[in-house]
Amino acid sequence: MLRFAVCDDDAEELQRIASLIKGYNDIHPNLEVMSRLFQSPRKLGAFIENDHDFFDVYLLDILMPELDGIHLGKIIQHECHAPTIFITSSKEYALDAYGVHALRYIIKPVHRRQLFEALDAAVKFVSEFTKVVQVKSQDGLTPISPADVAYIENRARAAHYLMADGKEVIGQTNRGKFEESVQSVVEENANFIHPHKSFYVNLHFVRALKADYLLMENGTKVPISRRNMAETKHIYLEYLSRSGGRA
């Protein structure tokens, strides 16, 4: 199920957007969509910061009393990195919206086509992060979310999946090529690169690209072979550019 949070101090506008989301769900009946409406940004902020009750997609107005949408967007990015769509009457805040990596910035009045395009982008973004693949591990079949895999290492002829939470899933001994054994995981997420013959890396968890290695969020250094250096740099910069400007 996809959970949307809509926040606008104007009750009429809130209902209008909720109705549009329902219309979106009618066109995509396979998607299970649930919307929760918030007229108070402070209440939504409390949900996120205190209750850690995260939604999949946030649609926020910007000019609101108590707490403006940009600040709320920063809280969302800090807590859960969920895609955010800003819906506002003024172009002036577009610059600030880019600063919180907004997915889209829509000027009121909201047109159906515009909102649906933004919701398509949000759904695509979320689906990439929720896919699960069954991997043959030493403990049998283990479900792995490719979006949560930081990197995969070929060690002693077995694929080691290092997860973002620090856990490690060890695949079965590999009789064939390393690339073929991890294909089912790697092809489900567009953020994987192959900087070295023994490594696949999820760019989402790369902290920096150094002279001849990728520095991961957990401090691990993944080597880059000389042959792959130029391409790795190109793909990494392309990824950062894409991540920074979703709007």
Place this chain on the structure above:
Amino acid sequence: MIDPQLAEYTISMLFLLSYLLLMLPMRYSKRVSIICAAVCFAITVAIDAEFTPWNNTDLMTGAVTICEAILVQGLAFFLCSYRDFRALFTGLTSAAYVLVGNIVFSVIYLVSGIGWLACLFQICLHTFLLVVIVMMLRKRYLYEMNVRSKGWGMLCLVPLMFYTTQYFLLSLESSLSLKVLIPCLCVLVLMILSYSIVIGALIDARHESELERDNGILARMTDNLKQQIELIQDSNERMTVIRHDMRHRVALINAYLDAKEYGRIRDLLSHLSGELDKAVLSRLSRNAALDAVLSLYSKRAEQAHVTMKCRVGVPEDLTSIDEVEYATTLSNLLENAVRAASEVEDPTKRFITCSISIVNHQMITEVSNSYVGDIKMNAQTHLPLSSQGSGHGVGLLSIKSYVGKQDGLFDLSCKDNVFTVRISLRFGE
């Protein structure tokens, strides 16, 4: 008991190869380079042990020396990223570097007759010189190697001349004596002085070129700000006119309202909205310096009928990034982009996109533009060759150099007639 002369040659070769490994811009990985150097070392030691040049005829000695020189220079060429005079210069300089320790060995051995003492002095001097060279010169030397591709051929004459002079001086007498070694020491001192002068001249030239570059940056920045001021003045003038006319327009709107001529009111408001759009300068960035650059090039793009889209998500304060240098870098990128896009024949296919954002403590800048024709790349700099002739095309080189100094990343690509430059700079760390 090892022959002192064999020990001298072995120690000398070890330090010579160490110098090459440290001072050459490497084509291969450290491991491969060290293995190649080790193989070269083994071969030269085997040749020295087998032929013991000091017990042979001059012809044989000469032949062995030439053979080893070819081996060492060949290794330098093989390992170096640049297979040109830069490799040769480094190879010749390595031979000149070990000459100092070798001469000192000869003097100590001649005076004391103690082999191990002479070897100890040789090792200490080699080590001392290597440490000084690496600590004081290596970074600048490698930088010059990467940036400067011309002039190394002439510089090769310096070590070649001194090495040849020393060799002939030493070969004048059948055995070593102070009569020979003292002039050798003098030539050595002259060599060290010559190197200091040459290196000093190179460093001065680099400083001058950096000053010129900085002046260029300031001049470009001043120019940008001047043009931004003109835009603001122009905007202010238009706003003054609009304010002046507002009273009349309000009177007109009231008259239309009384006459229920709503269509005319709509037309008037639409016209007024258009005037306001032209008069008001839209802000493209919270940072004033970037806003100046982006506004300026937006205007230039508009004049050249190029569609320019900007998406900038950076704070007012760029913290660790020098605003002036960065704004000039951005100017360079947009200047190239506007020029290239304006040459596209079909105006509907002329576009530029510029995005600047902060991701993972890095400021990512991407500028893409349409272009026509083929882009040829410089084999050494891996940057496009300028179509405007020599002396031009330094914009991207200067950007790449700036990014390198900031420990950032630089990448460019040409695909489907779209040219894209991406740079990443550390932000806030």
